[in-house]
Amino acid sequence: xxxxxxxxxxxxxxxxxxxxxxxxxxxxxxxxxxxxxxxxxxxxxxxxxxxxxxxxxxxxxxxxxxxxxxxxxxxxxxxxxxxxxxxxxxxxxxxxxxxxxxxxxxxxxxxxxxxxxxxxxxxxx
Numbered sequence: 001x002x003x004x005x006x007x008x009x010x011x012x013x014x015x016x017x018x019x020x021x022x023x024x025x026x027x028x029x030x031x032x033x034x035x036x037x038x039x040x041x042x043x044x045x046x047x048x049x050x051x052x053x054x055x056x057x058x059x060x061x062x063x064x065x066x067x068x069x070x071x072x073x074x075x076x077x078x079x080x081x082x083x084x085x086x087x088x089x090x091x092x093x094x095x096x097x098x099x100x101x102x103x104x105x106x107x108x109x110x111x112x113x114x115x116x117x118x119x120x121x122x123x124x125x
Contacts (some may be wrong), residue, residue, distance in 0.1 A: 001075070001089050002059065002074075002075030003094075004075070004089065005088050005090065006090065006099060006109060006125065007086075008052040009088040009090065009099050009109050010108050010109055011100075011105060012074065012076070012088075013101065013108070013109070014085055015074070016074065016076055017103070018086075019067050019070050019071055020071075020084035020086060020102075020103050021068050021076075021084065022063065023063075023064060023067045023068065023071075023078065023086045024082060024083070025060075025116055026030050027060075027081035028059040028061045029056065029080075030057065030060045030061060030064060033056065033057045033060070036057075053113065061105060062102075064081070074087070075088075076088055077089070077098070079118075079119070080102070083102050083103060084102050084103030084104075085101075085102040085103075085119065086100070086101050086102065087099065087100055088101070088109070090112070091100075092112060095114075096115060097112050097113065098113055098114075099111070099112050099125075100113055100119065102103070102110060106114070109123060110125055111124060113123065
């Protein structure tokens with residue numbers, strides 16, 4: 001697991017913000033097409049599984065996978081596709097914690113939480 005200093009995590013925000021925004025957009029599209037994909041899958045077992053937006057659905061699924069892989073390669077943890085909620089593992093007072101940021105927040109990370117408490121346990125830095 002990569003550990004970030006607060007400065008390192010903040011320096012990565014422009015890059016991860018772009019990736020998180022792409023993930024959030026693709027996630028919205030996938031969710032909007034899920035019912036049609038489910039119906040097509042069910043009909044496929046009966047010999048007719050056409051989905052008009054099928055190519056877009058596949059493109060959005062692939063985008064989600066690719067962008068998520070980009071974050072993982074950077075060492076950033078994606079916690080919520082829709083909200084663009086990201087965690088950066090870091091050390092604080094001798095233990096691993098998570099620096100926490102989500103789409104719509106500012107240009108600096110201002111929150112952290114313990115591994116066990118998650119978003120509900122966020123505390124100001």
